Amino acid sequence: MLQKINDLLNEVSSISVKNSEELELFRLKYLSKKGLLAELFEDFKNVPGLEKKDIGQKLNLLKQNALEKFNSLKSGFQNQEETIDGKDLTRPSFPYSIGSRHPISIVRNELIDIFTRIGFTVSEGPEIEDDDHVFTKLNFAPEHPARDMQDTFYISRLSSEDSSPEDILLRTHTSSVQVRVMQNQKPPIRTISPGRVFRNEAISARAHCIFHQVEGLYIDENVSFADLRQTLLFFAREMFGKDTKIRLRPSYFPFTEPSAEMDVSCKICGGKGCNVCKHTGWLEILGCGMVHPNVLEACNIDSKKYTGFAFGMGIERAAMLKYGVNDLRLYFENDLRFLDQFKTAF
Ligand code: PHE
Secondary structure, eight states, X not given: OHHHHHHHHHHHHHOOOSSHHHHHHHIIIIISTTSHHHHHHHHHTTSOHXXXXXXXXXXXXXXXXXXXXXXXXXXXXXHHHTEETTEETTSOOOOOOOOXXXXXXXXXXXXXXXXXXXXXXXXXXXXXXXXXXXXXXXXXXXXXGGGSTTTOOEEEOSOSSSOOTTOEEEOSSTHHHHHHHHHHOOSSEEEEEEEEEEOOOOOOXXXXXXXXXXXXXXXXXXXXXXXXXXXXXXXXXXXXXTTOOEEEEEEEETTEEEEEEEEEEOTTTTTSOOTTTTTSSEEEEEEEEEEOHHHHHHTXXXXXXXXXXXXXXXXXXHHHHHHTOOOTTHHHHOOHHHHGGGTTOO
């Protein structure tokens, strides 16, 4: 009997089948109820006690080998049957490369989403502006350095001594849009103005001559600095996470009084101090303040009746803080290796 089992072991290991009919014949011959294995197990009952151990082991091995052979032949066939003309129809299709939003668009959309949830509308205005909307109505003195050729791209300049309202330039901030809103709407006004701005600056890791801003304006009766602070706290927590802290430092802008700059706690080190926050635990994010009465009056809003707050931030800067990007130029180079990393964000 041992001899027979050994012969069958060899036979099973060398068997090959060409199609599913031959596979079925294999199953019938070895594994079915009336097959060779069943027969051998029947005979095994008559094997004398002493030989039972050896023969039993061999018999089990044969059974195992036959089953394994059957399964491997079967799965071989299944794969083949899913193939047509040598093409594997179960293969995943070619990866279809879909585009992704630019990180600046992602962050701009997020900012719009946060502020529209608390009642702000979105306003837009021209990128090519006049001096009046970018500077004069915003309480910039005629000799203010921000009007200087160093900072502003002038398109046409009628007079270089006293800047006349006809000077045409590329807007240096989207506060110009807020002037247009104040001129055209009556308070209460609650709006944000996202858009592209231009400054005559040398391009470096931290500055660019073209960048994007979102500025906000809220004008109504009894609007206070506390309202400004609470609005900005809400924004910071929505944008950078629930535990984010803010701090306001005194600052100066011609169009706000008092003015402040806002820092958010560094989320990379949790405020403990790291390279990104230069070991201060804080990151500067925006400028803000109470709208200067001169600005309200210049836009025909009664500054005795109404007060307001304004704030403005660079979208590139917000995106740098959010994604830990350390070079602003990456946003403008359109290197796919950089942009592809934002595929999962919307
Ligand atoms: N317009 C300012 C800038 O471009 C930002 C700002 C807006 C500051 C509103 C205060 C209030 O830097």
